[in-house]
Amino acid sequence: MTKKQKRLFIQILIGAVCFGAGYLVPEAGPWKLIIYLAAYLAVGGEIVLRAFRGIINGQIFDENFLMTVATVGAFFLGDYPEGVAVMLFYQVGELFQSYAVGKSRQSISSLMDIRPDYVNIEQDGELVRVDPDDVEVGQIITVKPGERVPLDGIVLEGRAMLDTAALTGESVPREIVPGQNIMSGCIDTNGLLKIQVTAEADESTVAKILELVENASSKKSHSEQFITRFARWYTPLVTVGAVALAVIPSLFDGMWAMWTKRALTFLVISCPCALVISVPLSFFGGIGAASKLGVLVKGSNYLEQLSRIKIAVFDKTGTLTKGVFDVTSVDPVGVSADTLLETTALAESFSDHPISVSLKKAWGKPLDSSVVSDYETLTGQGVRAVIGEKVVHVGNAKLMETLGTSYTQASGIGTIVYVDIDGTYAGSITISDQIKPTAAEAIRELKEQGVAQTVMLTGDTRKVADAVGASLGIDTVCAELLPAMKVDEVEKLLETRPAGSQLAFVGDGINDAPVLMRADIGIAMGGVGSDAAIEAADVVIMDDNPERIATAMKVSAKTRRIVTENIWFALGIKAMFLILGAFGIATMWDAVFADVGVSIIAILNAMRMLSVKTFTKPSDARTVSRTEAEA
């Protein structure tokens, strides 16, 4: 507990003891009043003081003032215990509220506890710890096993398995080797790494993520705006209602004491705090939970809208597919697969074309290009080279036709290269962009979350696009689009979406910033590295897994459910007690219990958002246990 909370706790204790003592004093008389007054001042003196200060500062309708009027009124009517009890329970509620909010702040900052405290730097042969802010770009830092990588950089020496869970929500460790970029916030699980820093502390991945999450709660959701507007009217209205209830009926029947007492009950229920606090608390928890799962949501408003997505538009390359071209099939004819692959890779070894790069990668062994001679590019068809003694032609179907080689049309989807060795057909190799392993599941989960239409936009050929679309179960495929046409397609789709629903565009942040901005919700994938993506998108998915979109929608749906529950529950109970109070059925006791109870229940309900477990799939748990078993 903080100092302030402790003070409040002691005040409540003293108040409660005096309150109990009040019961022991047998008959009515000055002693009873004195003890109850002592209890009242102990527990509520501060509130009364604040109420006076509020009046001086022109803040008439604040809850301090209303509580003061209600309790002082009770004293004047001779209901000492009620006066004390209302103040006592009100303060218990305040204490609980402040404690709960502090707790959830803490648990969110521990969710996001990725800010580094120190950096190891070698000075005169010894490692010293320095402040991350003092490290400059280009300096070399050391990360020991078990430590968190404090700054972004390039690995110079050492290999290690990195735990990136804090950044991406992904539990499988990733290997890092010299020459690779390393992101701050990962944990080095087993190796000693020397890293050359590429960004200062303020610019590091960690700093960007924290900034994003902290700023998120300043973009308020509709529910938050509704509730603050509501609170502005609610308290004055209830107060006016109380005055009316005290005066109007009394003019007719003259029972001033009874009506005043009922009016005071009104005032007890006038504090809108439960509502005003539980809504932002839920969103804050939801944003925290999402970031723990590897999804950065840039505002409460976006978190609120995510579950309303009805049209999900995807970019193909890099979003649903890996965006990396790989050899997916080697179909040799009359030679071994290895010979075919090696010969092709050798023939293409002088080219930097993505296709040659993927061929070299698929071969995976060093190539002795000294055996290659007479290399020649045949524009629009392929290449010709002499390898050893053999004349090799590698290229498309047109090349085979020109050569007059009889070849078999390969059935694969992607780019197909045919190979002719010394005038004989030797087979074909298919190179294609691979679909991400989770993509089909991701589309299925989106449907489960209520997405009515899935659309894929791509600049790729119709044949490739249709094949990808069909294997993923995508409803509409728009192929052969130029980058600018993607915006037009999204504009068209925006017009068709039903009122109140949202259109999301999911891209990798490269070349599609305008589309990300045009969509209702722009979702960028694997975007922590790219500033443009972070800037343009509303939601950033930190790893490459499209399944996270459905996860984010689930977080959104749960947040909205909790917010709705809280609003209706709190409003319902308050309305009920206002009515019961007006008819004299609910006493001040009941009212204060109801009010504090509603606050506590609403806050507890909002705090459910902090638990992330419900969103992780059993498959994630399996991966964890498998890696543990391997370790």
Added chain:
Amino acid sequence: MKKKFKMTDIDCANCAAKMEDAVKKIPGVEDAVISFMTQKLTLVAPEEDMDRILDEAQKICRKIEPDVTIVRK
């Protein structure tokens, strides 16, 4: 210019909303957001007016909740 300030001891969410409203009405303020959860004030205002606005904001916030402080860097 947009600047962020930490605030301490905001105890009630309703007060934070009231403070936000009041700060928005200070002349020169283009936009202001007070986040109760992160206890932060985000202020959009011309740089040369920043000091004056902060002084006024501090005064206004104190009127609503006496313990509140805006921490200046």
